Amino acid sequence: MEVYTWSPEETKILGEKIAKNLKKGDIVGFIGCLGSGKTTLIKGIVKFLTGKEAISPSFVIIREYEGKIPVYHFDLYRLNDEKELETIGWEDYLERGIILIEWAEKIKNCLPEKTIFVEISIEGRDKRKFTILTPESRKFKI
């Protein structure tokens, strides 16, 4: 599924729509270059699910937002390789809540088949294209 937005505000609204489709145990990987809008989209998702204001966890790698379902926001920009992932004990987080991962391509081999991917590309100054890829068994309503 492809969706376009023309402003950060619109992207946050798209995040809320994506969030409505998510449930405990879901893993969503966000793939897109620097400044494409990964964090902006995640802000919309986190706001809908927890009422909290997400900020980029770049320096801490993982940020947790408490809510009815906890949300774990990973930013793997500074991760060197998949081995490093083990050192942060990331498997402990799976199934505990909803996992949102920026730079998910860095750990693609470690992600389960059920992982949902959102690929983002910059189409113009404020125009972004979001390609939402869900497993066969999951249909998203946007």
Ligand SMILES: Nc1ncnc2c1ncn2[C@@H]1O[C@H](COP(=O)(O)OP(=O)(O)OP(=O)(O)O)[C@@H](O)[C@H]1O
């Ligand atoms: N339609 C849009 N959707 C989202 N962001 C947009 C849009 N148009 C312009 N922008 C701008 O693009 C930037 C997106 O930044 P954001 O931090 O969300 O990207 P990111 O992919 O998380 O970057 P990073 O790789 O540094 O983590 C912001 O400066 C925002 O204002």
Ligand SMILES: [Mg+2]
């Ligand atoms: Mg970001």
